[in-house]
Each structure stands twice: as C-alpha cells, then as structure tokens.
Amino acid sequence: MDAATLVDYAKSLDCVHCGLCLQSCPTYRLTGRESSSPRGRVHLMRSVAEGEAPADADFAEEMEFCLLCRGCESVCPSGVQFGRMMETTRGALSEAVERPLVEQLSRSFGFATVLPSRAWLSFLAGLGRFAQQLGLPQLAGQLLGERGAALASMPTIPPANERALLPEHSPAEGPVTGEVAVLEGCVMPELFGRVNRATVRCLTAAGREVHCSRGATCCGSLHAHNGELDLARRLTRETVEAHEALEARVGTELPLVVNSAGCAAHLVAADHLFEHDADFAPRARAFARKVVDFSASLDGPALERLAARLSGGPARRVAWDDPCHLCHGQGVRDEPRRLIDLLPSVERVPLEDSEACCGSAGIYSVLRPDTAAQVFAPKREAFERSGADCLVTANPGCQLQWDAGLRRAGVTAPVLHIAELVAERLPDAPRSDGA
Ligand code: SF4
Numbered sequence: 001m002d003a004a005t006l007v008d009y010a011k012s013l014d015c016v017h018c019g020l021c022l023q024s025c026p027t028y029r030l031t032g033r034e035s036s037s038p039r040g041r042v043h044l045m046r047s048v049a050e051g052e053a054p055a056d057a058d059f060a061e062e063m064e065f066c067l068l069c070r071g072c073e074s075v076c077p078s079g080v081q082f083g084r085m086m087e088t089t090r091g092a093l094s095e096a097v098e099r100p101l102v103e104q105l106s107r108s109f110g111f112a113t114v115l116p117s118r119a120w121l122s123f124l125a126g127l128g129r130f131a132q133q134l135g136l137p138q139l140a141g142q143l144l145g146e147r148g149a150a151l152a153s154m155p156t157i158p159p160a161n162e163r164a165l166l167p168e169h170s171p172a173e174g175p176v177t178g179e180v181a182v183l184e185g186c187v188m189p190e191l192f193g194r195v196n197r198a199t200v201r202c203l204t205a206a207g208r209e210v211h212c213s214r215g216a217t218c219c220g221s222l223h224a225h226n227g228e229l230d231l232a233r234r235l236t237r238e239t240v241e242a243h244e245a246l247e248a249r250v251g252t253e254l255p256l257v258v259n260s261a262g263c264a265a266h267l268v269a270a271d272h273l274f275e276h277d278a279d280f281a282p283r284a285r286a287f288a289r290k291v292v293d294f295s296a297s298l299d300g301p302a303l304e305r306l307a308a309r310l311s312g313g314p315a316r317r318v319a320w321d322d323p324c325h326l327c328h329g330q331g332v333r334d335e336p337r338r339l340i341d342l343l344p345s346v347e348r349v350p351l352e353d354s355e356a357c358c359g360s361a362g363i364y365s366v367l368r369p370d371t372a373a374q375v376f377a378p379k380r381e382a383f384e385r386s387g388a389d390c391l392v393t394a395n396p397g398c399q400l401q402w403d404a405g406l407r408r409a410g411v412t413a414p415v416l417h418i419a420e421l422v423a424e425r426l427p428d429a430p431r432s433d434g435a
C-alpha cells in the first residue's frame, strides 16, 4: 500500500500533540488507549506516512474503530481537519484491504446497488414491512441468537402510505417568505417519511414555497463516511446536478434545506470531493453554499411567521441532543435551541454532554453494535437524570439509536425529530408519537 495516498500527510502536520481532544473522544473514553484517541490516530497516520509504522491490520482496525463523530475537531486549537483526514484514509484502505467475500458482497450490494436506487429501497422496505408483520425478525432473533439480533432489532418499517414520496411542489401557507428546496434523502422516505412531511409542513407554515427534486436519491454521505469515495463522488455529483436542474425548472436559485445532519454535513463540504476536478469543483462549491440545516433555515420573517402559527400541542419536557454532524460538522448549535424555546407547552431541559456521540455514526451501530451500545450508555443515563419526557434530535441515525437504546432500557419516552416537535404544534397536527 502506498503510504503517500493512504494519509493526508500535510493535514496531519497541523496536530501539535496538545491532548485537548482526548476527553472529547468516545473511543478514548471507552478504552483509555492513546492509539484510540484523535491524537493517537493522527500520530499513527503520520508514522505510516513517514514509513515508521506499517499500514497493517492494526492500523486499519484503529481507523475503523473511530466513529468519525468529529467531536475532536470542535475542541482542537490547531484546527486539525480530522474528518477529512479520516475519509481520505478510509478511502485508501477500502481499496487496499482484502475483506471477507460476504462483507465485500454486502458492502457492494448496500452501497452500490441499494442506497442509490429508489426502486431497491422501496422494494426492500416493503419486504421488510411484510417480514415484520409476520414476526420473522423476532423469530430469527430467537433461532439465530447473536447472529439474528441485528434482524430482531431492525427499526419498525412504516406502512406503504407513510412511505410515499414528498410532492414536487408544496405551496406556502399565506404570504410567501421565500422559495426553498428540500432534500428527500435515500432512507428517509422509507423509515422517516413522517419527518420529511413534518419538515415541509413547518417550512410551508413559515411561508416557504417548497420544491423537491426527483433527480437524485442518495447524496453519498454514508459512502464518504465509510471510505467508498468513488461512489460518494458519483452520488454527490448527481445530487448537485439534480439541484441545478431543479433551479433551472423553477427559474431561481434555491437554498437546499436538509433535515438529516449527516447528509447536510457532507453536502456543505461537497466541494472537497472535487478538489482535483477543475471543471466540477466550482459547481460543487456553489452548491455547497446553498445547503442549510432545517433549524438554521428558519430565521427572520420566516421564523416570525412560523411562531405566529404555533399553538397548543402536547405538553412536553424535552432534552435536545446535538447530532455530531450538526454541532461538530456544521457548527449549528443555537438555532435548534432557539426553535424549541419558541414552542408553546414545551419546556427544554439541559442534557449533560449533549454534544457527545450517541454511537449511531452512520452504519457504525450496525457494524459494531457492542461498541455503539457502550458509547450510548452514558447518553441514556444523562437523559434519565435530565428529567425530560421526550428526546429531540435532528438526524435519522441518531433517532434510531436513541429509540432502540431507550427501548432496550425500558424507557418509553418518545424520540422526535425537531421538525416533528414543531409540526405537532401547527393547526390540525396529530401528536408525533401517536399517543
Ligand atoms: S472522530 Fe470521534 S471517535 Fe474519531 S477520533 Fe475524533 S472524537 Fe474520536
């Protein structure tokens, strides 16, 4: 393996070994090992690049053990771009590492076939729903023990009518405060169609004309996270092109509102995937500047209009948990809190260590469920200490992780996306948790 392509050596030189990142790192907190800390990983990368350490299985394991939560970036005084370094290294490793055949096939099927295809996603969601209705995942869990546990704990797939795609155009309610596009996402319509609908409901109530493109399915965020950089580049390019085509059809530039923190963090930095593509890089840069998180998109007159429409809704004491890719990846911290504090009959209570990773981390909780559960444990304890009766976040993976983690511990509090919490306070809205 060529160390020069494996490590972003120039970026690794930014680290001054101060150690301020250690306590922000979930894998260091779990193991206490320097090699599992951000400083240790940067040192490993640099040693490999300088030929002083081998790029062997131990090195690959340490790179994959990282959650890529980017908590280390928020506390680093030297501005080490840890996320980008890790994506580069994982990209090189994914080409160089010989994986077992079953893993190769399932990665290829998941990343190259399913995620980019609306037809595959929809087919598998329908199949999964059918299997859940027959109780097959639970049966597999009983018969296969640990090997069937992942199937038994898969999220509940909603009925077909809740998996419908968003309309291509949703008109503003009342005077128009602006036009936006929303990113529908790949798994969002299949698992969290209700979150997408709540997002559009909030935006239209805020006076936004909302457009939705059908031109792309997956934005490539999960691919970049897992080192599948060629596929990530292809899907990100398709997302940029679909947005440009939508703007051409509508006849104006459109901010792209994203309700999944992981996707937004990937897309706001879309240009870095095209650093070596002089033709496409300016288009990716222009696109990236238009990407905006859902809460951050609601400001000025739009926020005032939304606030004027809010009333009632169930009384809730909510704890807001910052998704890593919202706070560390996009620097969005105040906007969700500002939005929650506007809501009638909602009291926001503090959640200790709300910026710590919940263990979801893309597909990390599927690949390493035991570590993900250990990372989650202090989050659940903090939630129980907070006195909240509802957990609110803004990323589908975090929602699944919180939901499964609280259920496992016998905690029945609902887990909502912030758009759901807002939407249930708009006229004619049902309770988000169905109670
Ligand atoms: S990205 Fe997260 S898990 Fe990885 S080194 Fe940084 S803090 Fe630790």
Ligand code: SF4
Pocket: 014, 015, 016, 017, 018, 019, 020, 021, 022, 038, 039, 042, 072, 075, 076, 077, 078, 079, 080
């Ligand atoms: S905080 Fe930044 S500079 Fe300090 S050890 Fe960690 S990565 Fe290096």
